[in-house]
Amino acid sequence: DTAVSQTPKYLVTQMGNDKSIKCEQNLGHDTMYWYKQDSKKFLKIMFSYNNKELIINETVPNRFSPKSPDKAHLNLHINSLELGDSAVYFCASSQLAGGPADTQYFGPGTRLTVL
Amino acid sequence: LAKTTQPISMDSYEGQEVNITCSHNNIATNDYITWYQQFPSQGPRFIIQGYKTKVTNEVASLFIPADRKSSTLSLPRVSLSDTAVYYCLVALRRALTFGSGTRLQVQP
Numbered sequence: 001d002t003a004v005s006q007t008p009k010y011l012v013t014q015m016g017n018d019k020s021i022k023c024e025q026n027l028g029h030d031t032m033y034w035y036k037q038d039s040k041k042f043l044k045i046m047f048s049y050n051n052k053e054l055i056i057n058e059t060v061p062n063r064f065s066p067k068s069p070d071k072a073h074l075n076l077h078i079n080s081l082e083l084g085d086s087a088v089y090f091c092a093s094s095q096l097a098g099g100p101a102d103t104q105y106f107g108p109g110t111r112l113t114v115l
Numbered sequence: 116l117a118k119t120t121q122p123i124s125m126d127s128y129e130g131q132e133v134n135i136t137c138s139h140n141n142i143a144t145n146d147y148i149t150w151y152q153q154f155p156s157q158g159p160r161f162i163i164q165g166y167k168t169k170v171t172n173e174v175a176s177l178f179i180p181a182d183r184k185s186s187t188l189s190l191p192r193v194s195l196s197d198t199a200v201y202y203c204l205v206a207l208r209r210a211l212t213f214g215s216g217t218r219l220q221v222q223p
Contacts, residue, residue: 104161107158
């Protein structure tokens with residue numbers, strides 16, 4: 001009965017490769033997010049989708065491309081991986097599209113290591 | 116953009132009450148204050164949210180003064196399992212970065 005799930009949990013790959021991380025939520029939420037947590041533990045938003053529509057697109061290299069096939073799924077594809085992409089990536093979902101009283105539910109994270 | 120300031124770290128002992136204060140001087144009229152908890156190797160988890168005065172749930176209490184320029188998360192009788200990073204968030208949609216949070220270490 002996992003609320004927000006991500007696969008894989010760990011991802012180790014070489015520079016230059018292309019990889020994808022999948023996220024699914026069974027909470028019935030309309031909004032989903034991708035966050036990146038770096039080695040200093042800062043959690044920064046990358047993208048947000050509301051009902052399959054992109055609503056937040058932070059300054060992220062265009063090597064990162066989110067895809068939302070339906071409102072329960074938000075996948076993250078990364079092209080031409082670089083060393084600096086190594087981080088933990090968290091998927092999250094919420095009901096209120098990031099409104100003032102919104103709360104987010106986070107997945108377990110995907111630890112990406114680029115060698 | 117509502118910026119928050121919290122202590123970087125705090126230490127406590129089991130059974131003590133822990134209060135973590137967050138400053139948010141430029142909070143907007145319709146902003147709520149939300150606290151999250153993050154354990155190592157896990158995603159942040161919602162703890163509590165409030166708009167003004169006091170909110171209490173089974174996990175914590177949140178105290179918000181009348182001017183709303185700060186808030187205090189209160190954890191009663193902490194245990195070792197409360198060791199985590201605690202984030203204060205104001206205005207989710209504009210809080211694009213959670214900040215460094217407060218690392219709480221509970222000792223036996």
